[in-house]
Amino acid sequence: MEWTLVSTDHDRGVEIRLTGDLDLYNAxxxxxxxxQKIEVGWSKILLDMRGVEYLDSTGAGSLIxxxxxxxxxxxxxxxxxxxxxxxxxxxxxxxxxLLEETx
Amino acid sequence: MGRLxxxxxxxxxxxxxxxAQGMRRxxxxxxxxxxxxxxxxxxxxxxxxxxxxxxxxxxxxxxxKNGIKHGNRCDPAKRLRVWFDFRKRVRFIxxxxxxxxxxxxxxxxxxxxxxxxxxxxxxxxxxxxxxYRGPRSDDMDGGNSLVAALEYWNGGMxxxxxxxxxxxxxxxxxxxxxxxxxxxxxx
Numbered sequence: 001m002e003w004t005l006v007s008t009d010h011d012r013g014v015e016i017r018l019t020g021d022l023d024l025y026n027a028x029x030x031x032x033x034x035x036q037k038i039e040v041g042w043s044k045i046l047l048d049m050r051g052v053e054y055l056d057s058t059g060a061g062s063l064i065x066x067x068x069x070x071x072x073x074x075x076x077x078x079x080x081x082x083x084x085x086x087x088x089x090x091x092x093x094x095x096x097x098l099l100e101e102t103x
Numbered sequence: 104m105g106r107l108x109x110x111x112x113x114x115x116x117x118x119x120x121x122x123a124q125g126m127r128r129x130x131x132x133x134x135x136x137x138x139x140x141x142x143x144x145x146x147x148x149x150x151x152x153x154x155x156x157x158x159x160x161x162x163x164x165x166x167x168k169n170g171i172k173h174g175n176r177c178d179p180a181k182r183l184r185v186w187f188d189f190r191k192r193v194r195f196i197x198x199x200x201x202x203x204x205x206x207x208x209x210x211x212x213x214x215x216x217x218x219x220x221x222x223x224x225x226x227x228x229x230x231x232x233x234x235y236r237g238p239r240s241d242d243m244d245g246g247n248s249l250v251a252a253l254e255y256w257n258g259g260m261x262x263x264x265x266x267x268x269x270x271x272x273x274x275x276x277x278x279x280x281x282x283x284x285x286x287x288x289x290x
Contacts, residue, residue, distance in 0.1 A: 024138065024168060056161050057248035064230075064247070071230055085158045092251035094221055098230060 001026035003033075006048065013044025013078075019051030022059030022086070031062035038069045045070065046078040046102065055086035060093050067098045076100045107222040110253040111211050112204075118261040120270030123196055126186040131167075133175040133183060133199075138168050141183075149189050153275065159193060162255050165248035166197045166269060174199030174267055192258065194272045203266030210235060210246060217250075 001020030008014050014037070020026065034045065045066070052059075067077040078100045082090070090096050131141045142164040146154070153159055167183065175181035186196040204210075213235045220228040235246025252260055258272035 024164075025136075054157050054161065057165055057251065060247045060251075068230055071227075085156045085161060088155075088158055089161060089251055092254040093247040094218075094250060095247065097221065097226065 001030065001052075003030060013046055014042050015046040015048060017048040017051065021054040022052050022062065023054055023056045024058040027056075027059040027062040031065050034066050035069055038066070038073070043070065043073045043075050044078075045075075046080065048081055049079055049083075049086060050081035052082075052086050053084065055089050057089075057093065059086070060090055060095050063090070063095060064098065078102050105222070107218060109215050109218045111214075112207050112249065112253070112260065112262060114207065114262045114264060114266060116264035118259075118270060120194070120259055120261045120272060121196060121263060121268070123186045125190075126188040126194065126196065128184060128186045131171075131183045131185070132179050133171045133177050133181050134179065135168075135171055135177050138171060139164050141167050141185075145185055145187050145195075149193070153189060153193050153273075158255070159273075162252060162273075163195060165252060166195065166271065169248065169269075170197050170199035170201075170267075173204070174201030176201065192272055192274045194270075196268065196270045198268040201267050204262060205266070207262065207266060210249060213246065214250060214253075 001018065001022060003019070004017045006015040006017050016034070018030070022030065034042075038045075047063075063077065063079075070077050077098065080102050082099075082101060087096075090099070129145060131137070139160075142160050145163060146160055149159065167185070170183045171177060175183060181200040183200075184196075184198045186194075188194040213232065217229060217232045220226075220232060252271070256271040256273055258274045260269065260271045262269050
């Protein structure tokens with residue numbers, strides 16, 4: 001899995017484009033990266049999930065930990081282009097209410 | 104406000120989901136790095152109609168992961184056995200060589216409270232409870248696989264008495280039969 005910073009505008013927030021599998025092998029690395037960034041100042045984050053084709057419970061757990069960290073800063077994790085089985089997994093795990101879906 | 108739905112993990116040693124007659128069987132060592140390979144291998148002959156994109160592979164991987172990571176604790180000497188059947192529906196029985204899922208009742212209680220918070224739209228509580236932390240959990244565990252599994256395995260998800268073996272079934276719309284309710288009346 002890879003991720004790319006699309007935008008790092010401090011007012012509008014950071015946009016991260018994800019590509020690949022957000023799974024038990026890759027998701028921990030991604031969440032550690034984002035959590036460290038939140039610790040040093042990121043408070044608005046938008047995840048572009050268009051390139052994510054596979055997401056499992058570890059991936060869902062990563063999104064939860066990021067959402068929890070942002071909640072402490074009064075912000076909500078934003079996502080866009082969430083579809084297919086990753087969306088279905090988050091729906092079945094009741095994680096969708098934690099996310100703000102945007103276009 | 105929608106209906107409050109609280110499902111439960113059930114222990115039922117004699118449940119029909121443990122009847123392996125006619126099922127094929129495969130066995131794996133407990134290699135964490137190969138969990139998704141194992142799922143793909145089990146599903147090699149699975150009809151496309153049952154796969155739902157990669158959803159079936161994902162759900163089977165979760166069960167295999169639970170057996171290898173939590174059951175066998177990634178001990179390479181311990182084996183994971185998978186029985187599978189793709190006739191009319193998808194059925195699996197997965198057995199590890201661990202001590203069993205001791206936290207099952209605690210997880211049911213966690214799930215009930217989490218669902219109640221969601222139903223009440225109490226997102227602070229829901230978020231605070233969004234991940235389950237049992238005595239053996241680590242940062243990568245969240246109980247989310249079981250939350251999703253209880254919805255996905257629509258014909259039942261049953262543990263044996265030792266709790267080191269789980270039987271699951273998923274029925275599909277348009278199949279020849281309606282999904283039966285999981286048999287939880289025998290103990």
